[in-house]
Amino acid sequence: MTNILFAAGPDLWAEYEAPLRTALDATGLDYQLAYEADPESVDYVVYAPGSWLQDFTPYTRLKAVLNLWAGVEKITGNPTLTVPLARMVDEEGLTQGMVEYVTGHVLRHHLGMDAYIANPEQAWRPVVPPLAGERPVGILGLGTLGLACAEALSALGFPVTGWSRSPKTVAGITTLHGSDGLSEALENAEILVLLLPDTPATRDLLDTERLAQLPRGAVIVNPGRGPLIVDDALIAALDSGQIAHATLDVFRTEPLPAEHPFWAHPKVTVTPHIASETRVPSASRVIAENIRRGEAGEPLLHLVDRAAGY
Structure with missing residues (x-):
């Protein structure tokens, strides 16, 4: 028994x-x-x-x-x-759910959908986005979830660069590792997806210095772990225009406290840890x-x- x-x-x-x-x-x-x-x-x-x-x-x-x-x-x-x-x-549930969340929000930001969804003045703004092949996406973390998301986005035509702590080879994906590889991954990512675990080595990974390495106007999607980002540094980068928007599904404290500035920030989308149940x-x-x-x-x-x- x-x-x-x-x-x-x-x-x-x-x-x-x-x-x-x-x-x-x-x-x-x-x-x-x-x-x-x-x-x-x-x-x-x-x-x-x-x-x-x-x-x-x-x-x-x-x-x-x-x-x-x-x-x-x-x-x-x-x-x-x-x-x-x-x-x-x-892979049946959790991985597929993460692929759907990440793909959906990457496409949302790539296509500029927010301008049309929230358009109370009924402005006619025919802004045509680039095609996927012209929008570099970076994924930090190439575990099971990161790899599945990288492959899905690559299949849609996005040039995907994945970064991991140790060397990996993935067909159709540019793979980088180590501190030099991290800098290169950030410098090329117009949309950055965070899918790293919360460990001493990854905590506070996106601080002021690393946020500044992203292209100006980059977008961050974080369904990984809240402590990967320094909250105050992200808010400062959003306020300065260095980061155009952050879609955040995970936080240092959950539920996210009502007084946290992420709730009211016009360039932050908060989702309640639903990326991949x-x-x-x-x-x-x-x-x-x-x-x-x-x-x-x-x-x-x-x-x-x-x-x-x-």
């Missing part, structure tokens, strides 16, 4: 219990799935940030922790967690497959590199 503890809160338990059982039934495993369990009996923990479970020491039989979200910054530093940790990579049915299948693999002695998918933080 494989014992699985769902340690992700009562509301999520109500959403996930039936889909998880369906996905686990399909694996043929003999399992027990529960919201409460004797720690010494638990083989796998299904986890979400903010869970009541913070001390893993009593879980002496534990084989792996399976995170429900892509972000793992709230658990990677837990010193009591010594077993493998897998993050959520859900985990879809329960497909995420349940990802969790079930990893448990099946663990019980079969196969390598787990989407393991987190604790040293890198993702």
Whole structure:
């Protein structure tokens, strides 16, 4: 019997219990799935940030922790967690949702749609945008989500430059890495998409100096992590015209406080962390497959590199 503890809160338990059982039934495993369990009996923990479970020491039989979200910054530093940790990579739901969000907002800014959507004076302004091939797009972060977005935008004709911390080769995409590569990626990006994880190496990455490296009038789309951008530096860049607009889906504090200047800034679009929600049915299948693999002695998918933080 494989014992699985769902340690992700009562509301999520109500959403996930039936889909998880369906996905686990399909694996043929003999399992027990529960919201409460004797720690010494638990083989796998299904986890979400903010869970009541913070001390893993009593879980002496534990084989792996399976995170429900892509972000793992709230658990990677837990010193009591010594077993493998897998993050959520859900290409059916999470990845496709991110591709749709990023593609939609890149096209919105590329086509200048805001001028027509908000046009109370009924002004006739026939401004023709360049074609996609004349609009360089930069993507910081070439993990599963960044790569999928880069390929989608490239397929639409945008010249895409992707930057990652380590070297990568992707057909049809200009790939850069390292500090010199970051400067080059920024200098060429008329639209910049941020899809990096929140780690000590990426926190405050877009500060005053790096925002100044972007072409004047560039647009930023951030569905990655809030701490990637220095808020005050971004506001100053928006006020000066260095940045034309910022579409932000993630923030240092969520929900974004009512008094935060992003809410009222005319050049900021705030979306409430909706860029890529985990879809329960497909995420349940990802969790079930990893448990099946663990019980079969196969390598787990989407393991987190604790040293890198993702």
